[in-house]
Amino acid sequence: MSLSPAEEQLMQLLWKKKKAFMKELLDMFPAPKPASTTVATLLKRMQDKEFVGYTQVGRARQYFPLVKKTDYFSNHVNGLIKHFFNDSAGQFASFFTQETNLSEKELEHLKTIIDQQLKNKRS
Amino acid sequence: MSLSPAEEQLMQLLWKKKKAFMKELLDMFPAPKPASTTVATLLKRMQDKEFVGYTQVGRARQYFPLVKKTDYFSNHVNGLIKHFFNDSAGQFASFFTQETNLSEKELEHLKTIIDQQLKNKRS
DNA sequence: AATATTATTCTACATTTGTAGAGCAATTAA
DNA sequence: TTAATTGCTCTACAAATGTAGAATAATATT
Secondary structure (H helix, E strand, O other): OOOOHHHHHHHHHHHHHOOEEHHHHHHHOOOOOOOHHHHHHHHHHHHHOOOEEEEEEOOEEEEEEOOOHHHHHHHHHHHHHHHHOOOOHHHHHHHHHHHOOOOHHHHHHHHHHHHHHHHHHHO | OOOOHHHHHHHHHHHHHOOEEHHHHHHHOOOOOOOHHHHHHHHHHHHHOOOEEEEEEOOEEEEEEOOOHHHHHHHHHHHHHHHHOOOOHHHHHHHHHHHOOOOHHHHHHHHHHHHHHHHHHHO
């Protein structure tokens, strides 16, 4: 099961705040803010999909993510790679590096990471 | 406008064949194949969205993509990056390199590409 | 105590998506 | 030339999604 775009947007807010009351999430929306019931509906659906949980605090609930952003994200990227690159992460990486306009600094940084990875592999 | 998952799957087939008649696309589907009308409907919607065009050949149409796979893909990735990495491709690249399990060969290849990029930047 | 506010659930409805039958026109086969 | 096949459009319908009002219950305010 995965999140719909609207749900995903809300999830982003929740990931950012770590935990939040409905009101707080609503406040975080850029104008034009949706109706509070809209947010409530989305939260409900996200609970059903087991993407968020909550703890009861007084009469309200404090919501929190049940999936880590990085995990969710990894799935996304993996899906993309499977779809577009024949399941080859390497092929994807090459493409990505060539298509994206990374700055010199970013490229250097990437190199460092890759070297680190290579060191790990070889050790 | 973007493609729905089912449309995207069909698009993949079309990208692979470059151009194809409805029948050919249908044949490319793995079992269980959808009804031909299903494919027809999808093709129609994709025409409306201006993702495919066709040339009339006798009584049939030969369909072809109107958007390049790499362009479509770039948009996807850019969307992801915007969503998840604060619009920083560099941040994404780092994450990706660390999370994905690239082989030694792939890492080496990546390094080559990066060096190439750096050379371009500096020249 | 009476009223307003709030968080949540229920219900609703338009739009998009997945899937495909019915109908039609052109083409091929019997 | 009548019948079967093919490619396409129209129509249909269930499920998912985006959006939000109505109802309810609990709490806070006057």
